[in-house]
Amino acid sequence: MKTWLSSPRSPAAKAIGTHHRKTWAFVIFWLACGTLAAQGGAKRFSLSGTLVDGANRPIAGAEVELYRDSRTVTDDPAVSDAQGRFSFSGLAAGEYTLIATGSGLGRVPYGEMVEAGSGRAIRIGGEKNGDKSVVFRVVARASLQGTIRDEFGDPMVNANVTLLRPAWRDGRLTATWSMKASDDRGRYRMGNLAPGTYTICAGGQGAPAPQPGPVDYATRVDRYYGRTCNRGIVLSPGQQAQVDLSPTAGSAVTVRGHVGNLPPQTPFSVGLVPEADDFGEPSPPGYPDMTQGTFTFRGVLPGRYRLHAQSYSGPGKPALVAEAPVDVGTSDIDGLDVELGPEATLDVTLEAAGKDLSVLLQSSVPGSHRLGYVQSKDGSFHFQAVPPARYRMIFQTPEGSCVASVKLGDAEMRGAAFDVAAGAALHFTVALTQNCGAIEARAMGENAPVPGARLVLLMNGTPADPGEMRQEFADDDGEFTFAGLTPGKYLLWSWAVDGPGATAGPASLEAVAPRATVVEVTAGDAVKADVPLLPAGGQ
Amino acid sequence: MKRLLLATLLLAALAAAADRELTGRVVDANTGEPIARAHLTIRFFQGQSVPEATLLTDADGNFKITDLPASGFQVFCEKTGYLAANQGMPPASPSNTADGRSTATMVLKMTAQAAIEGTVVDDRNLPSQGAYLQLVRQQVVNGRLRWQPAQGAATDETGYFRVFGLPAGRYYISVSGRIMGGRSSKALAYAPFYYPSGTEIAAAQPVDLKAGDDAEIKIQLPEPVTAYTVSGVVATAGQNANVSLMRQTATSTFEQYAGGVKWDARTKTFQISHVTPGTYLLQVMVPLDHGFTYASTTISVGSADVAGIRLEPAEMKIEGTVRLEDSTATQRVAGFISAQSDRNGNGGQVDGDGKFQIPTMQPGTYRIVPQITGVQSCVRSVLSGGRDVRDGLTVTPGVAVDPLDIVMTTHCGSIDVSLTPSDTPLPLNLTAYLLRKVGDDFVLEKQGFPGPRSNDGSEHFLLRGVAAGDYVVYVWPNDAQIEYANADYMRQFSSYGQSVTVSDDSKTPVTVDKVLLPPAKN
Numbered sequence A: 001m002k003t004w005l006s007s008p009r010s011p012a013a014k015a016i017g018t019h020h021r022k023t024w025a026f027v028i029f030w031l032a033c034g035t036l037a038a039q040g041g042a043k044r045f046s047l048s049g050t051l052v053d054g055a056n057r058p059i060a061g062a063e064v065e066l067y068r069d070s071r072t073v074t075d076d077p078a079v080s081d082a083q084g085r086f087s088f089s090g091l092a093a094g095e096y097t098l099i100a101t102g103s104g105l106g107r108v109p110y111g112e113m114v115e116a117g118s119g120r121a122i123r124i125g126g127e128k129n130g131d132k133s134v135v136f137r138v139v140a141r142a143s144l145q146g147t148i149r150d151e152f153g154d155p156m157v158n159a160n161v162t163l164l165r166p167a168w169r170d171g172r173l174t175a176t177w178s179m180k181a182s183d184d185r186g187r188y189r190m191g192n193l194a195p196g197t198y199t200i201c202a203g204g205q206g207a208p209a210p211q212p213g214p215v216d217y218a219t220r221v222d223r224y225y226g227r228t229c230n231r232g233i234v235l236s237p238g239q240q241a242q243v244d245l246s247p248t249a250g251s252a253v254t255v256r257g258h259v260g261n262l263p264p265q266t267p268f269s270v271g272l273v274p275e276a277d278d279f280g281e282p283s284p285p286g287y288p289d290m291t292q293g294t295f296t297f298r299g300v301l302p303g304r305y306r307l308h309a310q311s312y313s314g315p316g317k318p319a320l321v322a323e324a325p326v327d328v329g330t331s332d333i334d335g336l337d338v339e340l341g342p343e344a345t346l347d348v349t350l351e352a353a354g355k356d357l358s359v360l361l362q363s364s365v366p367g368s369h370r371l372g373y374v375q376s377k378d379g380s381f382h383f384q385a386v387p388p389a390r391y392r393m394i395f396q397t398p399e400g401s402c403v404a405s406v407k408l409g410d411a412e413m414r415g416a417a418f419d420v421a422a423g424a425a426l427h428f429t430v431a432l433t434q435n436c437g438a439i440e441a442r443a444m445g446e447n448a449p450v451p452g453a454r455l456v457l458l459m460n461g462t463p464a465d466p467g468e469m470r471q472e473f474a475d476d477d478g479e480f481t482f483a484g485l486t487p488g489k490y491l492l493w494s495w496a497v498d499g500p501g502a503t504a505g506p507a508s509l510e511a512v513a514p515r516a517t518v519v520e521v522t523a524g525d526a527v528k529a530d531v532p533l534l535p536a537g538g539q
Numbered sequence B: 001m002k003r004l005l006l007a008t009l010l011l012a013a014l015a016a017a018a019d020r021e022l023t024g025r026v027v028d029a030n031t032g033e034p035i036a037r038a039h040l041t042i043r044f045f046q047g048q049s050v051p052e053a054t055l056l057t058d059a060d061g062n063f064k065i066t067d068l069p070a071s072g073f074q075v076f077c078e079k080t081g082y083l084a085a086n087q088g089m090p091p092a093s094p095s096n097t098a099d100g101r102s103t104a105t106m107v108l109k110m111t112a113q114a115a116i117e118g119t120v121v122d123d124r125n126l127p128s129q130g131a132y133l134q135l136v137r138q139q140v141v142n143g144r145l146r147w148q149p150a151q152g153a154a155t156d157e158t159g160y161f162r163v164f165g166l167p168a169g170r171y172y173i174s175v176s177g178r179i180m181g182g183r184s185s186k187a188l189a190y191a192p193f194y195y196p197s198g199t200e201i202a203a204a205q206p207v208d209l210k211a212g213d214d215a216e217i218k219i220q221l222p223e224p225v226t227a228y229t230v231s232g233v234v235a236t237a238g239q240n241a242n243v244s245l246m247r248q249t250a251t252s253t254f255e256q257y258a259g260g261v262k263w264d265a266r267t268k269t270f271q272i273s274h275v276t277p278g279t280y281l282l283q284v285m286v287p288l289d290h291g292f293t294y295a296s297t298t299i300s301v302g303s304a305d306v307a308g309i310r311l312e313p314a315e316m317k318i319e320g321t322v323r324l325e326d327s328t329a330t331q332r333v334a335g336f337i338s339a340q341s342d343r344n345g346n347g348g349q350v351d352g353d354g355k356f357q358i359p360t361m362q363p364g365t366y367r368i369v370p371q372i373t374g375v376q377s378c379v380r381s382v383l384s385g386g387r388d389v390r391d392g393l394t395v396t397p398g399v400a401v402d403p404l405d406i407v408m409t410t411h412c413g414s415i416d417v418s419l420t421p422s423d424t425p426l427p428l429n430l431t432a433y434l435l436r437k438v439g440d441d442f443v444l445e446k447q448g449f450p451g452p453r454s455n456d457g458s459e460h461f462l463l464r465g466v467a468a469g470d471y472v473v474y475v476w477p478n479d480a481q482i483e484y485a486n487a488d489y490m491r492q493f494s495s496y497g498q499s500v501t502v503s504d505d506s507k508t509p510v511t512v513d514k515v516l517l518p519p520a521k522n
Helices: A010-017 A023-038 A510-515 B002-016 B182-187 B487-491
Strands: A045-052 A063-068 A083-093 A094-102 A106-109 A123-124 A132-135 A140-146 A160-169 A172-180 A187-193 A196-203 A223-225 A228-235 A241-244 A247-251 A251-262 A269-273 A289-291 A294-300 A305-309 A318-330 A335-339 A344-350 A357-364 A370-376 A380-386 A390-395 A401-410 A418-420 A425-433 A439-445 A454-458 A469-473 A481-484 A486-496 A517-520 A526-532 B020-028 B039-044 B052-056 B062-068 B073-078 B085-089 B102-108 B115-121 B132-141 B145-156 B160-166 B168-176 B207-209 B214-220 B230-235 B242-249 B252-258 B260-264 B269-275 B277-289 B294-302 B306-311 B318-324 B334-340 B345-350 B355-358 B363-371 B378-383 B394-395 B404-409 B414-420 B430-438 B441-448 B457-467 B469-475 B498-502 B507-512
Touching: A045 A063, A045 A094, A045 A123, A063 A083, A063 A269, A083 A094, A083 A454, A094 A132, A106 A132, A123 A132, A140 A228, A160 A187, A172 A187, A187 A196, A196 B230, A251 A269, A251 A318, A269 A294, A289 A305, A305 A335, A318 A335, A344 A357, A357 A380, A357 A425, A390 B430, A439 A454, A439 A486, A439 A517, A454 A481, A469 A481, A486 A526, A517 A526, B020 B073, B039 B062, B052 B062, B073 B102, B085 B102, B115 B207, B132 B160, B145 B160, B168 B214, B230 B277, B230 B294, B242 B260, B242 B269, B269 B378, B277 B306, B294 B306, B318 B334, B318 B345, B318 B363, B334 B355, B363 B378, B363 B404, B414 B430, B414 B469, B430 B457, B441 B457, B441 B487, B469 B507, B498 B507
Parallel strands: A045 A132, A140 A241, A251 A335, A344 A425, A439 A526, B020 B102, B115 B214, B230 B306, B318 B404, B414 B507
Antiparallel strands: A045 A083, A063 A094, A094 A106, A094 A123, A140 A187, A160 A172, A160 A196, A196 A228, A223 A247, A251 A294, A269 A305, A289 A294, A305 A318, A344 A380, A357 A370, A357 A390, A390 A418, A401 A425, A439 A481, A454 A469, A454 A486, A486 A517, B020 B062, B039 B052, B039 B073, B073 B085, B115 B160, B132 B145, B132 B168, B168 B207, B230 B269, B242 B252, B242 B277, B260 B269, B277 B294, B318 B355, B334 B345, B334 B363, B345 B355, B363 B394, B378 B404, B414 B457, B430 B441, B430 B469, B469 B498
16 A cells, blocks of 8 residues: 655654654754753653543553654553553653554554644643643544446456545645555455545556457557546544445547657657646556657546656766647547757755755646755755756755745846746756744634644745745644744645544635735744634635 | 658558457366456557557357457456466468458466465454565476465455465465554564464465465464664765665575665665564665666674674676677677576677676576577577686676676577377477586576477477587476476486487477476375
């Protein structure tokens, strides 16, 4: 089973629910601890709690692990007693996470978020947090199973079964997914699921759907299995739901074309990438037949795609690239010709080299390229074979620093989108500064902070054309500190997570632009900001 | 000009597309009953492209496809509950029928699959998630009986697993449990074992499966044992290194992966946790632009962490030249040189000057197999440092291999193998095997598939490109498990083989009286 897709952060950190980019909060926190220590030894605290199920009944005999910074704190996990109680003592001040494990429970973090496996941190010690007592509610896992059958009612072996769960990412409502293949009896099982709303889909594995009866080879029509989905399946705690699916075989088309300007005897690749790839619809076609600069994709289902072609001239030599949108309807496409052009390159130089900076080049084309982080120790970054498109650069800065400026020639480009044309060679210069600010954001319900609420900070761009954004969950106190911010104006939103397992979020930031909380960040102290929750449903 | 050429090719293709049809039937190999809605894929081999057509059999197991191209094709057949089957068909001959039509008929026999399913519970009798079950069986590889991994499966959160698509046979199950929950952070691990218990396969209980069997077993993991950490450094400038630890068992070459590996690119150090006591092969591969460097060492984990290991990866490659015997300087040789061991295989293209390089070798003993294109040739000698290494070139980390000097000759012989007609039906997939004696053992020199039958009904197999030497010829079904490399094993079948001596430019007829069928096993 593939893992849930995640935003680019450490899976280990995510698995136990520690937050990303909270360095600034830690700095303040450890300053406080240092003061305490100087006054006569570090004070120790305790964390106790009660493990209960969804109906508030105690859960006995389950193991409760305590983590700090992705590591277990104690040698042995606590085991809940008959009343579901557990406790840890002698703990240094800090942020901790809890994970409960037991037969039938799965592995559940305290304050479970909508993103599977992630939980909320618990602060112990400090000025306002002494010993802590929590109610650790563990909701029983659900499962989804069934049989995939073809149009004749026969079990489909090795069918693609995809489980989708609504999630809010990169400024829009999308989905996380996991995938399995059906067994020899057409059966599948998705287990250990947090209660919530799911979509389950089944499709072929790119293999053509066979035709009954005699077939004329010359006039045959390819039929491929499209994806059939059952949407809006609401799983309650502990439910073992049965959903059978039968993918329909639909006519598929053939896409043929030619890659022009290909040097003789040069290997090349061609890919057809569905634009709406978040939901995997339409399915990407299989590998094409490629001969002498021509390519043939068979079994392409209708939908919008992007064709990407690239030649390989050898290591260290420039590649030739081409990219084109392809609308596939119900007829074959012949003569889809693309002309290879020189690759675009993009260089970034960091002033005051030696800083531990990462650069992400993110395309604005849906379903297209996110060229990934490039890390550098010497302050120079090189992206090669950049397909022509509109991009933004996203920086992951070292602790305590933020981006002061991004220059392209004399033009200031910090946070701006830019177009990369074929053959372009762009050179950016980045300067960092220590004069950064922070926002201590608190998700506010009608009367109180809301633990676990989603907090979204738009770093650059506009709600209509959003650029980089940070999206986090509020901690046990409903707070999250966004650190390492360049002074300037920022927009913030927050919304409640609609119960365990389900996400509610706005369809886009543009839809909720008038409800944004505007925060002016200055260098130095953190700005406190109460961010009112969006109304139910996030709209 | 290009369009004209395209049009010419198109016309040629149309002309070749004779009105050819294929009819056939899919049946159960054991019962002979027709199989309805079997899924057929017909793949044609036309240059580099492999167009295909798919169809289903009808209620009587019959199928028909018309307007086929004249090229050769392969029919693949799948059906739930059966092992996949396939059968090839050579290109149609132009004079099959008077009206130019050609009709091919085939019967595809499908064998029912076997499956094993069951549950795994841990030492506390709780469902064990993430346990991996690897089926192991004895199979003949390169003429020798070896333990080979077959299919495997991991348990789900209920401890359930299912392994399917298995041919009938005797299987052993290796079980690698995973500690879940609170104990996972401790230095504890389940030692891998063979079902139902024991670390050696000799003590394990086999699962014998017949076609159609659906066996069910229950497995309990033993108490976890104290596990240790293996750590060290890799002497490399590269950022990435693939470090792996594989358990070595005494009775087999089968390997079990162990431990989780952490690699620190900054310090070039590795740490493998949760390793249970045992003997392991520690390997590292460091990727290069082309290929990788490699190092390995055997370590023993007892009752303490193993630290301070230093691995120094080196590039291991085979290079050399290939030339034709008595050739002129202008006669160039094109082709591909492959190196094949029981576990690995790799190869390299011969360039215009007859030079070749096989860049990314792993340690082992390799057989060198030259495949020269454009001219019918056979091997005269493969020398390395003046020694003939054709059947055994050893590649060792840190030891450079002397360049190979491969000499090919065009003065090859050929062998026309005829199989004496028999009253009993012949098994499917018969193949002629040409064995050459090397020391006390045999190596497979060539194999040949049946050609057209002669008028007396005998099957013929033509073996071309045979170098001068002494050989033994056998005929057996190509799916039979014959330990041909083992001369002791083959002695019992000496009456099935025919000795033959091949000289330069000769054509030698050989008659094989009977098909070698493997002895039945319990």
